[in-house]
Amino acid sequence: MCQCEGATTTTTTMGRMPDQEQSPPFVDVSPLHRIPLVFVNLLVFAVSCVVAFACISSIVDRGSEISFRRRSLLVSFVVNRDITALLFSLLMMVITFTGFVGALRENVGFLQCYIQGTCLLILLDILFVAATVTLPYLTKNKAHSIFSIELIVSYRDNPDYGKLVDYAQSTFECCGVTSERYRDWDQNLYFNCSKTNPSVERCSVPSSCCKPPDGDDVDTRLRRRFCGSGVLAGTEQQAWSKIYTRNCVDAFQSFVGAHTIVVLGVGIGIYTVIAALHYLATSVHDEILSLTHLYDRYYQKLNQGYPAWMAGREVAQEMSSADRRLVIRGARPTWIGRFYFRRY
Incomplete structure (x- = not known):
């Protein structure tokens, strides 16, 4: 953009006259x-x-x-x-x-x-x-070292941990973090299967691990909420029929690869x-x-x-x-x- 005062004044063929422009070029x-x-x-x-x-x-x-x-x-x-x-x-x-x-x-x-x-x-x-x-493309060992088992251990100790784990397990259809998969929950204070554990959640996994049942009535929602009860004490086949058995690191890697x-x-x-x-x-x-x-x-x-x-x-x-x-x-x-x- 260029504006010059006096641009419409008469000029000679040699240029502008000395007194016809006294302002700087804008x-x-x-x-x-x-x-x-x-x-x-x-x-x-x-x-x-x-x-x-x-x-x-x-x-x-x-x-x-x-x-x-x-x-x-x-x-x-x-x-x-x-x-x-x-x-x-x-x-x-x-x-x-x-x-x-x-x-x-x-x-x-x-x-x-x-x-x-x-x-x-x-x-x-x-x-x-x-x-x-x-x-x-990360090796499984490297991925498991990044996503620590501490998420499982501290599941009940911090609401943020609980929300993050529940969101990951329900979204990516998985249960657990390491190669032990859903049996990672045996390391949690409230879910482990030790005989000294007085918790009502003993030998269980969170409801976010459960496969969604058909229907949306009250009974169906209650069955889903408690479907993980006693899973850790059962066999692999029994667990597979109720919950997701793939670990969340593998599930997340597959999800990212697909997107x-x-x-x-x-x-x-x-x-x-x-x-x-x-x-x-x-x-x-x-x-x-x-x-x-x-x-x-x-x-x-x-x-x-x-x-x-x-x-x-x-x-x-x-x-x-x-x-x-x-x-x-x-x-x-x-x-x-x-x-x-x-x-x-």
């Missing part, structure tokens, strides 16, 4: 780059604030239930999903705030932080897709959006540096005694062949600058 950052960057980052920032507020409310409500003791780092963040979501939303708030302010106020420092933030998000996206896609294309599609979609924002931020950043250099040179010429029309023309001539100098200063000419310099 060149602005491309709105095609800046405006989408402003609104997209504002929208994501607002959504991140809502998510962060919801996560904080959940954490406050749960209070003492949250604990990282006796847990691996991975399991801790999987179980405490509100904490994981809070950390990610805070990260998004910081990144999108720098992008919004940087694009709105044309602030080079904020835009540099935003560009680095988008690089971090791209890296996280690639790591997530890579980890999800390679999970089905690899979907995961790749989502990952590529997220990557495309972040890469587009990265491109817009880089373009705005470079345009600001180019325009800053243009105006610096323009006013330097004015301070040296040049008339405005001559200063503008000489700066345009210098900038049209200043690729090397701009690279040294940490920027490069953008299409906005080149378009202006050709027209001048």
Whole structure:
């Protein structure tokens, strides 16, 4: 975009007359780059604030239930999903705030932080897709070491553990974590088959291990709720007729393997959006540096005694062949600058 005061005045074939233009050339950052960057980052920032507020409310409500003791780092963040979501939303708030302010106020420092933030998000996206896609190809021993038996042992001790295990077993139609499958529950204090166990759930497994019976009446739901009773004391065949006997690690690996294309599609979609924002931020950043250099040179010429029309023309001539100098200063000419310099 280029605006010059006095552009409609009469000019000679040699150029503008000295007294016919006393204002600097007006060149602005491309709105095609800046405006989408402003609104997209504002929208994501607002959504991140809502998510962060919801996560904080959940954490406050749960209070003492949250604990990282006796847990691996991975399991801790999987179980405490509100904490994981809070950390990610805070990260998004910081990144999108720098992008919004940087694009709105044309602030080079904020835009540099935003560009680095988008690089971090791209890296996280690639790591997530890579980890999800390679999970089905992990050896069983490696997968079992990641998903600890501690989930089973602490099933009744923490509501988060219970919810996570029940969700996994009912969703992936499995029971247990390790190669022992449903017999993992023999290691739980409340379900083990030892004679000293006074629990009414002795030799049982949770109802989330049960195969869904036909029907939805009260009797059917009660049978499902207590279908795991005494399973650990019976044979494999008896267990198979009532509950899922595959372990959840194998079930999850199979599930991810069957949905690899979907995961790749989502990952590529997220990557495309972040890469587009990265491109817009880089373009705005470079345009600001180019325009800053243009105006610096323009006013330097004015301070040296040049008339405005001559200063503008000489700066345009210098900038049209200043690729090397701009690279040294940490920027490069953008299409906005080149378009202006050709027209001048």
